[in-house]
Amino acid sequence: MTGFVRLPAAPGGVAGRSDVPLLEGDPGPGRRDDEGGGMAEKTAVNPGATAQSQGARAPRPPEAPKLLPHKLLGTSYFLERLYPGDRVKRFLEIFGAVLKYTNYGHLVDTYARVGAKCANCACACQIYLATKDPHDVPCYRTNLLLEIYRRHFTFRGMVQSKVTSSVYLTEEKISELAESVYHCTGCRRCSFECPMGIDHGLVTHLSRYILSEMDIAPKALVVATREQLEGKTGNTSAIPVAALLDTLDFLADDIKDEKGVRVEFPVDKEGREFVFFPAVSDYLLEADTLKGIALTFHAAGEADRWTIGTGYYDGINYGLFYSDWCAERIINKEIAEAHRLKGQKILIGECGHASRSAKLFVPSFGGGKDALPVLNIMEVTLDMLRRGKLKLDPNVITERVTYHDPCNIARTGWIVDQPREILRSFCKNYVDMEPKGEKNYCCGGGGGTVSVDEIRRYRTGVTGKLKAEQIRRTGATYVVAPCANCKKQLREVCEDHGLEGVQVVGLHDLLYKAIVLGEGEGR
Amino acid sequence: MNTWVAWARGPFLYLAFSVLAVGALRQWALAIGELARAHRMAGDQKVPWRWMFKKSLGWIVPVNALRGTRIPFTIASAVFHVGMLLVPLFLAGHVALIEKGIGIGWPTLPAVAADILTLAALAGLVVLLLYRLFERAARFLSGPQDYLLLVLCITAFLTGYFVAHPEQSALPFTVIYLAHLLSAELILVLIPFSKLAHALLFASTRIVWELGWHFVPGGGDKVRAALGKAGEPV
Ligand code: HEM
Ligand code: SF4
Ligand code: SF4
Ligand code: SF4
Numbered sequence: 001m002t003g004f005v006r007l008p009a010a011p012g013g014v015a016g017r018s019d020v021p022l023l024e025g026d027p028g029p030g031r032r033d034d035e036g037g038g039m040a041e042k043t044a045v046n047p048g049a050t051a052q053s054q055g056a057r058a059p060r061p062p063e064a065p066k067l068l069p070h071k072l073l074g075t076s077y078f079l080e081r082l083y084p085g086d087r088v089k090r091f092l093e094i095f096g097a098v099l100k101y102t103n104y105g106h107l108v109d110t111y112a113r114v115g116a117k118c119a120n121c122a123c124a125c126q127i128y129l130a131t132k133d134p135h136d137v138p139c140y141r142t143n144l145l146l147e148i149y150r151r152h153f154t155f156r157g158m159v160q161s162k163v164t165s166s167v168y169l170t171e172e173k174i175s176e177l178a179e180s181v182y183h184c185t186g187c188r189r190c191s192f193e194c195p196m197g198i199d200h201g202l203v204t205h206l207s208r209y210i211l212s213e214m215d216i217a218p219k220a221l222v223v224a225t226r227e228q229l230e231g232k233t234g235n236t237s238a239i240p241v242a243a244l245l246d247t248l249d250f251l252a253d254d255i256k257d258e259k260g261v262r263v264e265f266p267v268d269k270e271g272r273e274f275v276f277f278p279a280v281s282d283y284l285l286e287a288d289t290l291k292g293i294a295l296t297f298h299a300a301g302e303a304d305r306w307t308i309g310t311g312y313y314d315g316i317n318y319g320l321f322y323s324d325w326c327a328e329r330i331i332n333k334e335i336a337e338a339h340r341l342k343g344q345k346i347l348i349g350e351c352g353h354a355s356r357s358a359k360l361f362v363p364s365f366g367g368g369k370d371a372l373p374v375l376n377i378m379e380v381t382l383d384m385l386r387r388g389k390l391k392l393d394p395n396v397i398t399e400r401v402t403y404h405d406p407c408n409i410a411r412t413g414w415i416v417d418q419p420r421e422i423l424r425s426f427c428k429n430y431v432d433m434e435p436k437g438e439k440n441y442c443c444g445g446g447g448g449t450v451s452v453d454e455i456r457r458y459r460t461g462v463t464g465k466l467k468a469e470q471i472r473r474t475g476a477t478y479v480v481a482p483c484a485n486c487k488k489q490l491r492e493v494c495e496d497h498g499l500e501g502v503q504v505v506g507l508h509d510l511l512y513k514a515i516v517l518g519e520g521e522g523r
Numbered sequence: 524m525n526t527w528v529a530w531a532r533g534p535f536l537y538l539a540f541s542v543l544a545v546g547a548l549r550q551w552a553l554a555i556g557e558l559a560r561a562h563r564m565a566g567d568q569k570v571p572w573r574w575m576f577k578k579s580l581g582w583i584v585p586v587n588a589l590r591g592t593r594i595p596f597t598i599a600s601a602v603f604h605v606g607m608l609l610v611p612l613f614l615a616g617h618v619a620l621i622e623k624g625i626g627i628g629w630p631t632l633p634a635v636a637a638d639i640l641t642l643a644a645l646a647g648l649v650v651l652l653l654y655r656l657f658e659r660a661a662r663f664l665s666g667p668q669d670y671l672l673l674v675l676c677i678t679a680f681l682t683g684y685f686v687a688h689p690e691q692s693a694l695p696f697t698v699i700y701l702a703h704l705l706s707a708e709l710i711l712v713l714i715p716f717s718k719l720a721h722a723l724l725f726a727s728t729r730i731v732w733e734l735g736w737h738f739v740p741g742g743g744d745k746v747r748a749a750l751g752k753a754g755e756p757v
């Protein structure tokens with residue numbers, strides 16, 4: 001198993017963090033109580049990193065990860081607590097309950113039967129390609145869970161256990177699984193290479209779900225989700241409504257200064273077509289993206305189509321990464337807010353996993369056929385562009401631009417061409433990465449790992465390595481990454497790989513610069 | 524020796540086919556039942572059948588994979604599978620045997636074509652074996668089952684070739700013949716119980732994948748209730 005060296009405190013990470021990895025349930029010195037303030041630091045995008053990512057700090061070449069001896073239930077990410085009882089027994093109880101009450105049973109059974117061990121998937125995974133460590137082959141990781149299934153939940157496995165009177169599962173195996181499934185970013189690139197149709201992203205998700213029910217999940221994700229579901233502010237960045245309204249005023253003033261027009265961020269308007277949910281961290285960190293979106297609606301003369309709701313305004317759903325239980329509760333908040341405002345559609349901002357989780361879960365948990373439709377903002381923008389509602393100045397963005405496909409929206413082919421059509425319409429010097437679209441490489445921070453600051457070295461050095469090479473080959477100045485997660489990760493990747501001068505931006509950041517306002521309006 | 528051959532041609536053969544038939548029916552029944560259950564439980568019952576059908580075909584006809592990084596592997600695998608599906612079913616000798624047994628026959632392959640397919644399949648199998656032995660990832664993943672199945676397939680094809688061309692064989696015909704019958708029967712028996720089950724379940728793996736993402740409303744709560752955690756916070 002590839003481990004990675006922990007930095008005492010990553011310079012770009014959470015300042016002054018003194019936690020140590022948890023071993024055997026030891027809470028570690030300096031563990032802070034994260035219930036209240038300090039939430040924003042913990043979430044998807046962290047302000048320190050953004051502020052510094054394009055700064056003048058000398059790039060630190062990522063070191064090759066060193067092998068750590070495997071420690072019993074020692075994970076490279078921080079845990080909050082650990083199930084205190086018999087963990088093997090607990091794991092099997094959880095697995096049993098999950099097989100019974102969800103749709104994973106047949107999936108696991110089929111995969112356990114057909115897995116060919118052909119190693120086709122190996123060459124598809126950016127982790128294996130970077131490490132060449134066979135423990136990182138997708139099939140190996142998936143098989144960690146499948147073997148537990150075979151040995152504990154099939155007739156043959158039970159006979160085998162009786163005959164040899166042995167228990168297959170051990171704490172060490174749980175530990176290996178716990179570490180391995182957070183190496184995988186759940187990007188599903190490998191799944192499309194598997195001739196047997198094994199979806200490793202889904203198996204990784206399932207493994208993480210089972211583990212999370214025994215409290216094995218990165219603290220960063222759990223703490224943010226707790227605030228979202230049970231905290232006072234109800235969102236992962238712990239932004240209170242008053243602060244949200246302030247921010248919107250602020251953004252509107254900015255637009256007035258920069259563009260010379262008064263642009264509205266509609267709040268709590270009932271009966272609008274779209275109720276808008278960006279990754280909530282955008283309100284803290286991606287001002288340009290939000291300004292771009294508001295200006296786009298304004299310039300098209302269609303500002304009355306959308307609204308932001310103060311009841312709930314967070315598109316982030318870490319449930320997609322580690323817990324079905326959380327996923328359902330989170331998406332229900334989104335659906336409830338859309339209904340409260342009598343909106344007709346759910347509109348997700350520039351965020352890959354927020355889009356995918358809404359696309360998947362709104363129908364799943366919100367009434368199937370009768371569920372509200374889900375759109376990504378780029379679909380709406382493209383539609384306005386095609387209808388001739390947007391005028392873009394082709395002489396504003398002259399630098400080379402490339403586009404990073406966030407896997408969560410590109411892998412299924414949902415959003416691949418739309419952003420390219422928009423970008424090509426006004427960027428003179430647009431180049432694609434290779435491979436791209438459905439076959440893109442993950443930025444290396446998928447599956448929630450980007451929020452786990454303590455594994456930054458791994459994310460940028462291993463999983464983000466291929467991405468860094470891809471970006472370097474394009475020679476682009478702007479890397480357009482319409483996803484909160486990808487933006488944070490790619491900024492860190494560029495920083496750690498010495499890609500100076502590369503700017504990671506959102507799609508609407510560039511639109512914001514290029515939009516030409518109508519007669520008598522703006523400058 | 525001859526009694527052995529008689530057994531292998533008679534009762535064993537029937538047994539092997541019966542095991543395969545029962546095993547296949549069981550797996551298909553299970554798969555259909557489970558898929559129906561998953562579909563019923565899913566909150567979102569819309570399934571993109573057409574997309575899935577297209578994708579499934581894409582994997583059966585591996586032209587897409589020919590752009591990948593393991594082109595020789597893909598070709599070897601395709602060649603082996605074509606042989607594996609055509610030769611056992613359409614070889615004149617096999618069809619004659621089946622016709623004698625159950626009275627149904629069908630068109631057969633010309634002997635030359637069967638020879639070529641057999642030799643090609645053997646070559647394919649050897650390439651697959653070499654991959655397994657020498658490619659880092661494949662070797663690491665492989666267990667005894669993975670090698671044994673390949674060796675078993677090689678045995679079946681190789682002995683099959685020599686049954687058709689006894690003059691080229693150094694071993695006595697009965698030995699070869701017996702080895703062919705037994706290895707082929709073993710393959711039939713193993714199909715439902717080993718990773719060869721992919722021959723039975725291949726058609727459903729994409730549907731399984733798709734339905735896997737169709738989560739069950741309330742499933743998370745039920746799991747937590749079963750674990751005695753109902754009502755607990757995050
Ligand atoms: C019915 C249709 C079948 C389909 C669509 C199919 C498809 C596949 C696929 C996609 C693989 C994955 C790895 C590779 O490409 O080599 C595979 C492997 C394999 N198949 Fe099949 N198969 C079928 C029938 C069979 C049958 C009847 C056998 C009989 C013995 C068989 C034996 C094998 C073996 C031994 C492997 C492993 C190859 C290796 O070790 O690398 N397959 N098959
Ligand atoms: S889902 Fe992505 S990261 Fe995970 S094993 Fe597959 S290719 Fe690798
Ligand atoms: S490609 Fe699929 S069958 Fe082949 S080794 Fe990977 S997971 Fe197993
Ligand atoms: S962070 Fe971006 S690139 Fe990486 S898995 Fe998520 S969507 Fe894909």
